[in-house]
Amino acid sequence: MALTSVAFFMVTLDTLIVVTALPSIHRDLGASLASLAWTINAYALAAAAGIVSAAALGDRLGRRPVFAFGLGLFTFASVAGALAPSVDLLIAARALQGLAAAIVMPLSLTILTGAFPAEKRGTIVGIWGGIAGLAVAAGPLMGGLIIQGLDWHWIFWLNVPVGVVTVAFSLKRIPSTRGIAARLDAPAALLSAGASFAIVWGLVRGNQAGWGSAEILAALGSGAALLAALVAWERRASNPMLPPRLFRSRGFTAANATSFLNAAALTSAAFFIAQYFQMARGDSPVAAGLHMLTWTATPIVVAPLAGRLSDKVGRRRIMVTGMILQALGVAWLALLGTVGVAYSALVLPSFIAGVGVSMVLPTAPTAALSSVPLSDIGKASGVNSTLQRFGSAFGVAMTAAVFSATGHLGSAISFDAGFRPALALAAVFSAVGALAALAAAGKPARQLAPEAAAASAGA
Numbered sequence: 001m002a003l004t005s006v007a008f009f010m011v012t013l014d015t016l017i018v019v020t021a022l023p024s025i026h027r028d029l030g031a032s033l034a035s036l037a038w039t040i041n042a043y044a045l046a047a048a049a050g051i052v053s054a055a056a057l058g059d060r061l062g063r064r065p066v067f068a069f070g071l072g073l074f075t076f077a078s079v080a081g082a083l084a085p086s087v088d089l090l091i092a093a094r095a096l097q098g099l100a101a102a103i104v105m106p107l108s109l110t111i112l113t114g115a116f117p118a119e120k121r122g123t124i125v126g127i128w129g130g131i132a133g134l135a136v137a138a139g140p141l142m143g144g145l146i147i148q149g150l151d152w153h154w155i156f157w158l159n160v161p162v163g164v165v166t167v168a169f170s171l172k173r174i175p176s177t178r179g180i181a182a183r184l185d186a187p188a189a190l191l192s193a194g195a196s197f198a199i200v201w202g203l204v205r206g207n208q209a210g211w212g213s214a215e216i217l218a219a220l221g222s223g224a225a226l227l228a229a230l231v232a233w234e235r236r237a238s239n240p241m242l243p244p245r246l247f248r249s250r251g252f253t254a255a256n257a258t259s260f261l262n263a264a265a266l267t268s269a270a271f272f273i274a275q276y277f278q279m280a281r282g283d284s285p286v287a288a289g290l291h292m293l294t295w296t297a298t299p300i301v302v303a304p305l306a307g308r309l310s311d312k313v314g315r316r317r318i319m320v321t322g323m324i325l326q327a328l329g330v331a332w333l334a335l336l337g338t339v340g341v342a343y344s345a346l347v348l349p350s351f352i353a354g355v356g357v358s359m360v361l362p363t364a365p366t367a368a369l370s371s372v373p374l375s376d377i378g379k380a381s382g383v384n385s386t387l388q389r390f391g392s393a394f395g396v397a398m399t400a401a402v403f404s405a406t407g408h409l410g411s412a413i414s415f416d417a418g419f420r421p422a423l424a425l426a427a428v429f430s431a432v433g434a435l436a437a438l439a440a441a442g443k444p445a446r447q448l449a450p451e452a453a454a455a456s457a458g459a
Contacts, residue, residue: 001124001127004108004112004174005108005131008128009131010163011097011101011104011105013142014078014155017146017155018039018094018155019040019143021147021152021285022036022039022271023275023285024152024285025087025090026409029086029087035087035091037207037397038091039091040267040271041200042092042095043098044392045095046097046098047099047101047389048196048393049194049197050098050193051102051385051389052193052196052379054066054102054103054382055107055110055378055381055382056188056379056382058110062177063107063111063174063378065171066103066107067107067111067170068167068171068174070102070103071170072167073100074163075159075160076100077094077096078157078158079157081093081094081097081156082156102389106382106385107378107381109125109365112124113377113381123311125307125365126308126310127304127307141289141292142155143155144286145286188237191230191233192230195226195230196389196390197223198220198226199224200389200390202220202223203220203393203397206401207397241379243379246372246383251368251370251371252371252380254436254440255319255367255371255437256384258364258367258433259360259365259387259388260390261323261429262357263387263388263390264392264394264395268396268398268422269333269353269423270296271399271400272403273292274292275415276415276416280412280416291346294347295351295353297354298354298355298357299357302354302355303358303359306322306361306362310362310367315363315367318363319363319434319440320434320437321356321359322357322360322363323356324356325352326353326427327428327430328349329351329352329353331424332352333346333353336349337419338416339413364384399426400422402421402422402425403419404418406421407419
């Protein structure tokens, strides 16, 4: 619990620390809005391309050594980010961090859920999500303190001692586990990585290159073709990396759709709200971090409670309620988010949105993993983590397109003109996510996936 949570804390913290640092990076390196988006999306691009393959490697080679390698790579990439003298090298370091996160994210969840029976997974993943929620809450504030007291390079140096210690303890303390011993499905790994890379590339480049350009059409078209080839291959593979049977489960598919849309709403809202406080309202980095706490601090308390409650009443109710609350809160922020609005007016909608996010963070992945047999948890975790990365890239790309069509970074007024429509789109993502969550399994965990419960009890 401690080691997997610390690892997930670190990779989550870096996302939001970077979000808070965007205005400073813009001033220091002369980065454009497109480059600022790339500091977020390069991470998502590399993560999306590697998660499923990393989960499969963990099943085959052992989750402990692969997990430790991912932590070590993340630490090295953080050093590279700290030393980056240009925005291009910073984006490259962020891509390497994303590749490392592709290893850490699914394996941390796989290691944790595999250690507990199905009827306790909601509680356990809720605690895990709550600790990760601490990263969500601490990210903007820590980023503001570091940037105001030192400079943005130190947001990356922060990872180095944590990474070194976590690698050492992981190699000693995490049990050595692996999935079913089977040959690595190399064609599927290549097709999955290629499809993920092409689709996310098209999404993050669409605003800059033009959605009707040859580059974007080729990227999205080749991504769709590779995805179709992956499906065709997995249907006839003897040991598929992504068994098609997983997607025959309505609960699995619905939970993953909810995760996708929740990530789209959360990441895109965070991307613009952190900039809104500094660029439109003129807050300092520390003040921006403090003002975001009414939204970002809620997972610390709410996520563990939501996970525990979902074990009793089922995941669907919690997910649907959470997505609705997130949609209402973000839509309210979009309505109120003008240049001259008092911060006190933003507290309640921020809190409502934060409670909604906190309810979905632990329950959506738990619903997905509880819908499959224990032997498929590694693969299911990879799918869920990949779709969350897709969702993040999709959300930032779509809202950035809306922002660019209605506003720009030139002044507080021009920023606000794009900010409000972009945030409204993030609220739409949440509302559609609530509809997707309605299709998830409605029974408590102990009544879900009998194969998983039996396998867990036998173990």
